[in-house]
Amino acid sequence: MTVNGWEEKDIDTLPRALARDSMEQLARELENFQEIASYIKPQPGDVPTLDGFDIHGEILPLNGLVGGDHIIYLDFKKRYDLEARIAHAQAQGLPEVAANLARCQRMVGIVLVDVSGHQVTDGLLAAMLHQSFLLGSLYELDVFGHVTNHLFENLNTRFYKSSSIHKFITMIYGEITEDARFRFISAAHPPPIVFSRLHDRFMESGKEAYVTCPPLGTLPSHNVIDRNTTQSVLGFKEAYELNEWEIMGAGDILLLYTDGLSEHADEENRYFPGRLEAKVLELKDRRARDIAEGIKEDILS
Numbered sequence: 375m376t377v378n379g380w381e382e383k384d385i386d387t388l389p390r391a392l393a394r395d396s397m398e399q400l401a402r403e404l405e406n407f408q409e410i411a412s413y414i415k416p417q418p419g420d421v422p423t424l425d426g427f428d429i430h431g432e433i434l435p436l437n438g439l440v441g442g443d444h445i446i447y448l449d450f451k452k453r454y455d456l457e458a459r460i461a462h463a464q465a466q467g468l469p470e471v472a473a474n475l476a477r478c479q480r481m482v483g484i485v486l487v488d489v490s491g492h493q494v495t496d497g498l499l500a501a502m503l504h505q506s507f508l509l510g511s512l513y514e515l516d517v518f519g520h521v522t523n524h525l526f527e528n529l530n531t532r533f534y535k536s537s538s539i540h541k542f543i544t545m546i547y548g549e550i551t552e553d554a555r556f557r558f559i560s561a562a563h564p565p566p567i568v569f570s571r572l573h574d575r576f577m578e579s580g581k582e583a584y585v586t587c588p589p590l591g592t593l594p595s596h597n598v599i600d601r602n603t604t605q606s607v608l609g610f611k612e613a614y615e616l617n618e619w620e621i622m623g624a625g626d627i628l629l630l631y632t633d634g635l636s637e638h639a640d641e642e643n644r645y646f647p648g649r650l651e652a653k654v655l656e657l658k659d660r661r662a663r664d665i666a667e668g669i670k671e672d673i674l675s
Contacts, residue, residue, distance in 0.1 A: 414444070414504045422449035422482035425552050429482070430662035432670050434634070442489030442496035443632050446504055450478035454515060463519065474519025481551040483511075483521060486563065488544045488632040490589075499533075499541060503590075506532065521547070523614045526559060526590075527598050530611070533591030535604070542589040546630060554622040559614045560586040564636050567647070569654045571625030576651050585615040627654060627665065638673060645673060 415433070422429050435441035450456060456479050463472035487503055489496040510525045526547065533543065548558030548566070558566070565584045570577045588611050595601070596610035604610075622628060638645040653672045657665045 414501050416445050416447050420447045420449070420452075422447050422452070422484070424480075424482050424550060426554070427482075427550060427552075428662040429484075429550075430666045431484075432666045434670060434673070436634075442487075442491055442500055443634060444485075444487040444489075444497075444500035444504060446485035446487070446507060448483030448485065448508075448511065448521075450482065454478075454512075459515060459519075468519075471517075471519035475515065477551075478515075478520055481549050483547065483549045484630065485545065485547045486630050486632065488563065488634070490540075490542050490544075496541075499537060499543060502536075503529070503533070503543060503545070521549070523559060523616065526561070526614050527595040530561070530590050530614075531594045531598055531600075531604060534594045534606075537591050542592045544589050544632070548630065550628075554620065556619045556622065556628065558617050558619075560584070560617065561614070562586055562589040564631060564633055566619075567629050567631075568619075568622060569627040569629070569651070569658065570623070571627075571658065572623065574655055574658075576647055576654075579619070583617065583619065585617055587611055587614050625658070627658065629654075635673070 416431065421431070431445045431447075433441075433443050433445060435443070456475055460472045460475045463469075463475060485507060487500055489499045506529055507525070510529065511521050514521045514525050526545075537543075543561070544563040545561045546558055546563040546566070548556055550556055556566070563586065565579060565586075567576050568579070569575070593608060593611040594604045594606050595613070597613050601610065635650070636646045643649070649672070650669065653669055654665065657668045660668070
């Protein structure tokens with residue numbers, strides 16, 4: 375039997391064929407998304423270099439090639455022509471900007487991002503923050519000669535206006551200087567930890583040494599010029615505060631991480647901090663890459 379040119383058996387198989395085509399198209403779209411998002415993943419050459427320090431980072435997406443966890447390296451010496459910028463600032467009669475740029479030659483920045491959720495497509499918000507941060511930091515260097523808290527107030531309000539109330543971002547931005555200072559701001563991100571070579575254990579930082587703010591995008595910033603154009607039923611957040619630690623000694627190990635590490639557990643035990651501390655103790659004499667690889671292997675086991 376035929377109906378308008380279609381045989382009955384074709385009508386029976388049509389829904390299955392359409393479903394198969396839709397799934398194949400969806401798979402291609404997801405593959406394309408992952409390919410685009412993979413370009414923002416840090417490459418080996420992006421890892422900052424700083425006298426006296428060894429740095430390495432690892433990302434372990436729960437699903438697929440990318441996810442909501444993300445690292446941005448800001449090696450000022452590699453990303454920007456600081457000498458040209460210093461000369462330009464001096465020619466413009468901006469000695470303070472020139473001095474700030476000169477300090478950037480002796481420090482590096484690291485951003486660690488964690489988007490709520492565990493889907494591959496959560497990488498979209500991470501990619502949005504990646505581009506927004508790097509573009510904003512470029513303007514910060516032009517105007518101030520360094521990255522300021524103002525950038526993060528603007529990022530916070532921007533994401534408040536453009537992301538879902540169900541999606542938020544925890545983030546930490548830190549700058550490491552050659553004289554072993556670690557200056558950072560936190561948006562509800564897990565606190566950094568330091569493994570002391572002298573004491574062979576993680577050191578307590580104390581609550582007074584760690585100030586954090588709500589996640590990025592949950593509450594708009596209070597201290598921005600355009601505050602009156604933003605509506606918020608729950609109010610506004612206070613300004614980001616700068617944390618400054620001077621506790622790193624020779625051989626100490628600073629660890630930045632997301633809650634994927636701090637909440638990791640098997641059926642009986644949590645990985646953090648006890649087993650992590652034991653693994654770092656075992657690897658403390660190795661290079662940063664080897665320590666990160668060793669932790670990753672231990673987590674996966």
